[in-house]
Amino acid sequence: MSVSLIFSIGILIVLPAVFIFVLWKAAFKSKAEWLLDAVTTTVIVVWIFQSGNWSWVGYYFRFLVLALFVIALLNSWKKVRKLPFKIKYKINQKVTLGVNIFLLLIFSIYNIFIISSYTTDEATIELSFPLQDGTYYIGQGGNHVQMNYHQAYPAQKYALDILKLNKFGTRANGLYPKELRKYHIYEDDLHSPCNGKVVEVQNELPDLTPPEADSENPTGNYVALSCENTDAIIYLAHMQNGSVTVNQDAIVNVGQKIGKVGNSGNTSEPHLHIHAEKDGVGIPIQFNNRFLVRNSLVR
Template sequence: MSESLPIAFAVYPLLLSGISLIWLVSLRHRSWLNWAVWALACGSIIAFAFMTNPWAFTSYYLRYVFLGLFVVVAVFSSLLTKRGGSHSGTRYGRITVPSIVVFFLFAVLDILAIASHYPSGEMLDVTFPLRSGTYYVLQGGASAVTNPFHVLGGSKLALDIVKLNSFGNRADGIAPQALSAYEIFGEKLYSPCYGNIFKVRDSLQDNLPGNPDTEHPEGNYIVLKCAEADILMAHLKQGSIKVAPGEVVTVGQPLAEIGNSGNTLEPHLHIGATKDGMEMGLRFNGRSLSINSVIAGM
C-alpha cells in the first residue's frame, strides 16, 4: 500500500483539476448567471488544487499549466453561453444549486489554505537550513487542509521539505526505487541558528523508498536548542551527522545529510520546533511556509 501512495499523490491533483475543467467545458446553452456560478465553482476547485495538492510528484510547473487551461476553458465556455443565449429552461435551478454548494465548500477550503501562510501564536525565525538548489514544501502550513498528515500525527506546524529538479519533480520519476533518484538524498543540512546540540541519533539505516520504519518515527535526527526552543530535524542519513550532544554550533554550520531513515516513504527533511513541550511555528528568513512553497537555496 505504501509503495502506491506516490502514484496516488501524483494522480490526485491531475484528476481533481481535470474533472473541474471537463465540468466547465461541458456546459452548453446556459444563462449567463448559470455560467458564472459554474465558473466560480470550477475556479474554486482549481484554486484548491493549485494551493494544496502535492504537485512535486509529477511537476511543480503543472499547477500553472492547469491554471492557464482554466482561463482558456472559461473563455471558451463563456463564448458558447453567449451564442446559446438563455435557453436554460427548467434545468436552471437543478444545475445551479449544486454548483453553488461546491463553490462555497471549496471557497472555505481555499480561505483555510491561504490562512495557512499566516499562523497565529509565537513563531521562531531561523535561517533556511538547505542550500544550492530549489526546495519545495511537500507538506506544511498551519492548517489541516495543507498539513493533514502532520495534524493527524500531532505535529501540526512541522514541515516536510524536498528538493526539485529542473522538471519540477522531487525525483527522477513518480516512485523510483533508488534513493539516489531523489534530489534531496545526501543533501547537506546546515544549522538554522546559533545554539546547542541537545540530542542526536545516527545509527539507523536508510530505508528503501516505500518501506518506512514505523518503530523509529524520527529515524536519525538532531535536536538543536535555539534560543528557548528545540528544533527537530529528522530522517537524516545514517553516519552523516557531524555534531554531538553538548556541542555549540553557529548559523550555517554543516550538521548532517538528508536521508530516508525512520517512518518516511521517501527522502525528505522533517523540521519542526517546540518550546516548553508545546509546538511552535517556524519562519525561515522571515517567511512562513506552507505546502507548494518554493525556496531558492543560497
C-alpha cells in the same frame, strides 16, 4: 506505488481536467447556468493549485492547469454571451445547478482553510534555512491540516517536510523510485539553522527503501538543537545513516554542517523534516522572515 499516491495524483490531474473540460464543452442554456459552473470550477482549480503536492507531477505543471482553465473560461464565455441570463429550468438542469451550488460551498470553505494556513498569530522562531544547494520545495507546511498534516499532532505543529526539485520541478527521477539516489534531496548537506548547542543525536538507524518506514523510531537519525534566543528545541529528522557530524553537547554555529539528508525513521521517501517544540507543543518557525507553506520554494 501506493494507493494514496495514485489517488493524490488523480486529484491533481483528473479532477481539474474534468471540470475544465465541462466548462469548455458544455452546452449551457443561460448565463446564470454558465456563471455558476464557472465560479465552481474556479474555486476547485484554485483549491488544487494551492493545496496540491505538485512535486510529484512537476511544480510548474500547476501553472499549465491554471492556463488551461483561463482558456476554457474565455472560450466558454464566447459561446454564452448572447444567451439570456435566466431561463425556466427542467428537473435535470435544477439537479445540476444544485450539485454545483453544493460543490461551490464545499470548495469555498476549503479555500478559506487554505488562506488561513498562510499566517499564524503565534510568535515565530527565526531560523537560517538548513539547505543551501538547489531549489527546495515545501511538501508539508502551513497552519491548517489541508496544507500540513503535522497540524493534527500537537508536538509537530508547524513542522515542515522539505524536498528538492530539479529543473523540471519534480522531486525525483521517476514517480516513486525505490533507489534513494534518484531523489534529488538525498545526501544533501544539512547545516545548522542557528547558533546553539546539540542536545540530542541519533546516527545509527538504517536508510530505508521507499515505501518502507520505521514507526518505532519516527524521527530516524536526527539532531536536536537548543538555539540561542529561544527555549524551544529544533529537530532535524530523517538524516542519512552515519552522516551526523556533531556530538551531543557540542556548540554549533549557524551554517555549520551537521549531517546529510537521508531516509531513516517513519518516512515515505527522502526529505528533511524540521520542527520546533517546547513543552510538547510545536512552535511556528520562519526563514528570512518567511512563514513557509506547501508549494513555497526556497532557492
